[in-house]
Amino acid sequence: MWSSWSPLRRLQRIAVSASRPAAAGNNNYIGGMQRREQSALAHRVYITRKVPPEGLEIVRRCGRVKFELWDSDDPVPRDELLKKVKGVDGLLCMLTEKVDAELLDAAGPNLKVLSTMSVGFDHLCLDELKKRGIRVGYTPDVLTDAVAELTVALLLATSRRLIEAAHEAKTGGWGTWRTLWLCGYELANSTVGILGLGRIGVAIAERLKPFKVKKFLYTDVAPRPQLAEMINAEYVSLEELAKQSDFLAACCALTPETQGICNRKLFSQMKKNAIFINTSRGGIVNQEDLYEALSAGQIAAAGLDVTTPEPLPTDHPLFKLKNCVILPHIASASYTTRNAMSALAANNLLAGLRGSQSLTRHHRAQDWREKGHTQDGTPVCRKAPQTGLEPHTHEGVGPGQTNPLRHHTH
Numbered sequence: 001m002w003s004s005w006s007p008l009r010r011l012q013r014i015a016v017s018a019s020r021p022a023a024a025g026n027n028n029y030i031g032g033m034q035r036r037e038q039s040a041l042a043h044r045v046y047i048t049r050k051v052p053p054e055g056l057e058i059v060r061r062c063g064r065v066k067f068e069l070w071d072s073d074d075p076v077p078r079d080e081l082l083k084k085v086k087g088v089d090g091l092l093c094m095l096t097e098k099v100d101a102e103l104l105d106a107a108g109p110n111l112k113v114l115s116t117m118s119v120g121f122d123h124l125c126l127d128e129l130k131k132r133g134i135r136v137g138y139t140p141d142v143l144t145d146a147v148a149e150l151t152v153a154l155l156l157a158t159s160r161r162l163i164e165a166a167h168e169a170k171t172g173g174w175g176t177w178r179t180l181w182l183c184g185y186e187l188a189n190s191t192v193g194i195l196g197l198g199r200i201g202v203a204i205a206e207r208l209k210p211f212k213v214k215k216f217l218y219t220d221v222a223p224r225p226q227l228a229e230m231i232n233a234e235y236v237s238l239e240e241l242a243k244q245s246d247f248l249a250a251c252c253a254l255t256p257e258t259q260g261i262c263n264r265k266l267f268s269q270m271k272k273n274a275i276f277i278n279t280s281r282g283g284i285v286n287q288e289d290l291y292e293a294l295s296a297g298q299i300a301a302a303g304l305d306v307t308t309p310e311p312l313p314t315d316h317p318l319f320k321l322k323n324c325v326i327l328p329h330i331a332s333a334s335y336t337t338r339n340a341m342s343a344l345a346a347n348n349l350l351a352g353l354r355g356s357q358s359l360t361r362h363h364r365a366q367d368w369r370e371k372g373h374t375q376d377g378t379p380v381c382r383k384a385p386q387t388g389l390e391p392h393t394h395e396g397v398g399p400g401q402t403n404p405l406r407h408h409t410h
């Protein structure tokens, strides 16, 4: 949230119409200020998708913004996006929009702020944004709980073969009770490995602990003692993580260094009974290698919330495997979290437009929380060499606080 509103701004807010935005044909909506209030001072903003109500309301109620919105659940076509961004001051986008030189050139020199409604920002060309001095906001923290929950759900669904079992029950495969039929692997006494320890990795471990996990291991660019202490996790090399883990959960950001990091070599080091879970980005996995590992029984099973590409074509070989559970990138998909993400993205946008130094963070629809680990958690496996950023850190991409790229040389 804005740290403060001046009385003048309050008045401006009150003066702004709260009426529904006017339809502008196709999927475009135009909204924000009423005509009489529009002025040369109004910031022009483009929003690339129908956003959850909380975020939209924040933008609509802000007295200084005239926005246009692609009012659809599906992404705005690239051609349309390139047209619509022309001359805007701010852009609120989703993880589906590639923000590259082409898009930024199309937007032109007015563009001051880019706010993505996502914790991941591998869809943003940070170098290009930096070159143009465009401030960047993203939405960490608010989705940590939802993602951790979903990761645990996916882990259990995969290890206890829930999807397969439900299918058998429904389709007549359920004969009688059988001793080893549909047996899976349990968390009790297991070793859980976390690839990329940050807020999300910690939250996953916190949830798994009550299942009587014996040991937590993690790997990352460097040890993260403060985070590790919270879950009593031991820092190991990637190879050791692969060798020792019964469950390996990938929570790292996609960077040039993590691209394809889960490959044949890694899978060949894993135990035959190991379960691999990925709720970060599909790009960290070499899917052909994963397919081989799963079909050859090199590892027991995999649960993926993310793939390359998305959506994964329905005839993809991974869909044919019983020991692979694939979800359509829904880790943050709870009503609370998606609303909180939209609110944070909207506030980041406004903070960036205002040039505010105040940092927007920890905004949650029903819950403002300060957890020790959420501020310095950095779920990333390797530094992105092209930026020196540690993705997912507040400090790295501080919405509204600073140009994240200030940290280029760190």
Ligand SMILES: O=CC(=O)O
Binding pocket: 095, 117, 118, 119, 120, 121, 143, 280, 332
């Ligand atoms: O994957 C989801 C996100 O980056 O928010």
